[in-house]
Amino acid sequence: xxxxxxxxxxxxxxxxxxxxxxxxxxxxxxxxxxxxxxxxxxxxxxxxxxxxxxxxxxxxxxxxxxxxxxxxxxxxxxxxxxxxxxxxxxxxxxxxxxxxxxxxxxxxxxxxxxxxxxxxxxxxxxxxxxxxxxxxxxxxxxxxxxxxxxxxxxxxxxxxxxxxxxxxxxxxxxxxxxxxxxxxxxxxxxxxxxxxxxxxxxxxxxxxxxxxxxxxxxxxxxxxxxxxxxxxxxxxxxxxxxxxxxxxxxxxxxxxxxxxxxxxxxxxxxxxxxxxxxxxxxxxxxxxxxxxxxxxxxxxxxxxxxxxxxxxxxxxxxxxxxxxxxxxxxxxxxxxxxxxxxxxxxxxxxxxxxxxxxxxxxxxxxxxxxxxxxxxxxxxxxxxxxxxxxxxxxxxxxxxxxxxxxxxxxxxxxxxxxxxxxxxxxx
Ligand code: S3P
Numbered sequence: 133x134x135x136x137x138x139x140x141x142x143x144x145x146x147x148x149x150x151x152x153x154x155x156x157x158x159x160x161x162x163x164x165x166x167x168x169x170x171x172x173x174x175x176x177x178x179x180x181x182x183x184x185x186x187x188x189x190x191x192x193x194x195x196x197x198x199x200x201x202x203x204x205x206x207x208x209x210x211x212x213x214x215x216x217x218x219x220x221x222x223x224x225x226x227x228x229x230x231x232x233x234x235x236x237x238x239x240x241x242x243x244x245x246x247x248x249x250x251x252x253x254x255x256x257x258x259x260x261x262x263x264x265x266x267x268x269x270x271x272x273x274x275x276x277x278x279x280x281x282x283x284x285x286x287x288x289x290x291x292x293x294x295x296x297x298x299x300x301x302x303x304x305x306x307x308x309x310x311x312x313x314x315x316x317x318x319x320x321x322x323x324x325x326x327x328x329x330x331x332x333x334x335x336x337x338x339x340x341x342x343x344x345x346x347x348x349x350x351x352x353x354x355x356x357x358x359x360x361x362x363x364x365x366x367x368x369x370x371x372x373x374x375x376x377x378x379x380x381x382x383x384x385x386x387x388x389x390x391x392x393x394x395x396x397x398x399x400x401x402x403x404x405x406x407x408x409x410x411x412x413x414x415x416x417x418x419x420x421x422x423x424x425x426x427x428x429x430x431x432x433x434x435x436x437x438x439x440x441x442x443x444x445x446x447x448x449x450x451x452x453x454x455x456x457x458x459x460x461x462x463x464x465x466x467x468x469x470x471x472x473x474x475x476x477x478x479x480x481x482x483x484x485x486x487x488x489x490x491x492x493x494x495x496x497x498x499x500x501x502x503x504x505x506x507x508x509x510x511x512x513x514x515x516x517x518x519x520x521x522x523x524x525x526x527x528x529x530x531x532x533x534x535x536x537x538x539x540x541x542x543x544x545x546x547x548x549x550x551x552x553x554x555x556x557x558x559x
């Protein structure tokens with residue numbers, strides 16, 4: 133789907149965005165192996181979280197969905213059934229990597245496959261720890277989907293993550309639920325801790341201190357009612373649109389503000405953005421609140437590197453666009469992981485920014501974007517990646533003439549209502 137996007141003067145009003153994708157995946161999977169019923173409110177509406185639910189159904193889990201409420205009948209720790217066909221994770225790396233941890237704990241064989249993009253993403257990062265735990269797991273050429281897994285009989289291990297990845301951390305912790313003893317994961321830098329929060333809430337014995345997380349197995353979890361906060365990674369597209377378009381004044385309500393996810397707010401502030409944050413308590417053990425942002429002030433720019441890059445990895449495409457229009461420009465380093473996301477996000481961002489007239493140098497782990505660019509209307513491409521689609525839809529709103537965005541439909545992977553929500557607040 134190609135979409136024509138015309139420049140807009142501003143966005144204004146108030147929006148509430150769909151539930152957090154990362155948190156939704158986790159509660160769906162954990163509720164499936166918990167005992168009792170779980171009701172998940174504000175479950176993420178994107179295709180990725182639907183892929184997780186579809187895989188769970190193929191494992192014998194009964195669930196019902198009414199709008200954004202999902203009710204899951206937990207099957208308990210030993211209740212999943214062998215699937216009769218390969219499980220399809222679609223475009224979703226989180227589904228594949230986290231569900232592999234659960235499947236490694238099951239005494240049956242399963243195959244997990246994905247779409248063309250997911251089939252090119254590295255899986256050795258979960259194959260290695262799951263093999264250490266005793267699962268028989270293999271991938272195409274030893275490292276790519278589809279994955280075949282024969283689980284059961286796991287042993288607890290101590291695993292030091294070679295890459296900063298919440299998906300890999302979560303995969304090992306989920307496998308640890310089925311391994312007698314204490315499974316320990318050590319992370320090199322802090323990554324999102326939604327799995328740890330959810331595991332504690334559902335009754336697992338989990339400790340976390342200074343980057344060392346330990347879970348005790350075998351664990352028995354209890355289903356819970358959970359209201360999922362809105363996705364801060366989706367909110368960032370609206371924050372950026374408001375910052376780019378001078379006539380803007382936008383409020384975003386109910387946004388998840390978990391400190392391991394909200395680093396993007398500090399990065400935006402360091403770049404010179406004025407964003408008001410009003411925390412409004414906790415839902416599901418996750419801080420949430422309202423954001424208010426006004427447009428008009430040009431951003432300064434700056435540098436994103438080291439642990440900060442890992443903390444804002446999903447927001448880099450949007451931050452890069454803001455960098456091009458900032459006064460001093462933006463340098464992004466230590467983001468090699470961007471090359472193995474839904475597409476090579478360094479290449480995709482550099483290509484689109486250059487088409488819009490920006491001056492960008494590409495590095496193996498990032499890019500340097502010269503500031504002061506007046507973005508030009510252009511032929512843009514999502515490269516099949518939801519975050520690239522939304523980042524450049526926003527860039528196109530701030531351009532000097534209209535743009536065509538090829539593959540705009542990719543936004544539905546995390547945020548199917550993205551374009552209609554944007555229209556609802558467009559001046
Ligand atoms: C996610 C972790 C991150 C992130 C992805 C969602 C998660 O991936 O980029 O969008 O829900 O745990 P990595 O674990 O590969 O860093």
